[in-house]
Amino acid sequence: xxxxxxAGEWNSVFAVPSGVVxxxxxxxxxxxxxxxxxxxxxxxxxxxxxxxxEALGFRREGELEDAAVFWxxxxxxxxxxGSLSAxxxxxxQEILPEMQEEPVEKKTATSARSVSDSGSVIYxxxxxxERIKNDSAIAYLxxxxxxxxxxxxxxxxxxxxxxxxxxxxxxxxxxxxxxxxCFKIEKTSIGYIQNVAQTWADDGITDIQQADIRLAxxxxxxxxxxxxxxxxELKTKFSPNQLNYIKTWTEEWxxxxxxxxxxxxxxxxxxxxxxxxxTNKILExxxxxxxxxxxxVQQEREARKxxxxxxxSESAASSLDVDDVMQDIxxxxxx
Numbered sequence: 150x151x152x153x154x155x156a157g158e159w160n161s162v163f164a165v166p167s168g169v170v171x172x173x174x175x176x177x178x179x180x181x182x183x184x185x186x187x188x189x190x191x192x193x194x195x196x197x198x199x200x201x202x203e204a205l206g207f208r209r210e211g212e213l214e215d216a217a218v219f220w221x222x223x224x225x226x227x228x229x230x231g232s233l234s235a236x237x238x239x240x241x242q243e244i245l246p247e248m249q250e251e252p253v254e255k256k257t258a259t260s261a262r263s264v265s266d267s268g269s270v271i272y273x274x275x276x277x278x279e280r281i282k283n284d285s286a287i288a289y290l291x292x293x294x295x296x297x298x299x300x301x302x303x304x305x306x307x308x309x310x311x312x313x314x315x316x317x318x319x320x321x322x323x324x325x326x327x328x329x330x331c332f333k334i335e336k337t338s339i340g341y342i343q344n345v346a347q348t349w350a351d352d353g354i355t356d357i358q359q360a361d362i363r364l365a366x367x368x369x370x371x372x373x374x375x376x377x378x379x380x381x382e383l384k385t386k387f388s389p390n391q392l393n394y395i396k397t398w399t400e401e402w403x404x405x406x407x408x409x410x411x412x413x414x415x416x417x418x419x420x421x422x423x424x425x426x427x428t429n430k431i432l433e434x435x436x437x438x439x440x441x442x443x444x445x446v447q448q449e450r451e452a453r454k455x456x457x458x459x460x461x462s463e464s465a466a467s468s469l470d471v472d473d474v475m476q477d478i479x480x481x482x483x484x
Contacts, residue, residue: 163190176417176423177422178422180216181217181220184205185220187205221385222381223382223384224384224385272308277308286320286321286322287321289325290321290324291307291310293328294325306339309339309342309343310324312343312346313327313328313346317343317346317350319346323349323357328342330345334367334371373398374392376410377413390425394425394428394429395409402436404432404435405441408441412432413428
């Protein structure tokens with residue numbers, strides 16, 4: 150006589166890493182969880198976009214990309230030439246090309262100055278030495294640059310330092326401020342430095358005071374990015390679309406990092422996952438209402454409780470419940 154376990158439908162099972170559940174169950178939305186479970190079920194098999202859309206019933210434009218980017222940014226899923234596969238948590242991250250781009254402030258295509266035009270400028274070692282010897286401002290700039298690099302500059306780096314003054318028209322002290330900022334945020338590629346310089350030149354940043362104002366905005370944006378990265382446990386860069394949201398919140402709408410993190414927390418409470426679109430709507434409502442502090446959020450909440458009889462247990466984002474657009478977003482992310 151032979152014996153076997155009558156497991157029925159449980160005869161075939163697959164494992165879900167405990168760390169994925171422990172770290173991300175609150176952050177991931179329904180689409181992201183569906184995608185991960187499907188990939189785990191098929192044990193490393195690679196799928197094309199069309200195969201996953203069909204299998205998961207994704208119909209909305211960009212729905213698969215939205216679901217995938219959550220796991221790609223955390224190193225759980227690889228994107229390989231347009232196909233997706235499950236990966237170990239410590240896997241080498243191979244993400245979509247657009248996510249590998251260095252985030253830059255902006256680049257005006259019609260500017261009178263062009264980064265590519267600088268390719269025709271050639272400096273010999275003798276030219277550079279002569280400029281440093283005869284121009285105290287250039288000597289100062291090179292001294293500051295060498296302190297940042299911690300060594301003598303190589304030819305491409307020396308050329309870039311001179312271009313900041315000669316091609317982009319930045320005063321030496323402003324160029325030094327720009328370099329210090331790039332080193333502070335650890336984005337020191339020649340291309341990134343030149344793109345930032347192009348932006349400053351286009352925006353007419355020609356003195357220390359203007360540079361200070363710009364740097365204050367940039368540093369607030371960078372601080373916000375780092376706090377969001379930590380809270381979201383990202384292992385890769387933000388996507389260009391996510392960076393645009395953060396730039397709007399910090400620079401155009403002038404919200405503090407604390408207020409953005411509060412909106413982030415409310416997004417998790419109300420949608421069960423991270424949605425930059427939902428967070429953007431919360432901040433947009435606060436901006437329209439002139440709310441700029443946590444105390445202001447609490448005061449608005451109390452005022453609405455008093456006028457509408459809402460229970461104290463309701464969310465601090467209850468002021469958004471009357472907004473039809475917000476309801477649409479909330480319904481979408483709860484479905």
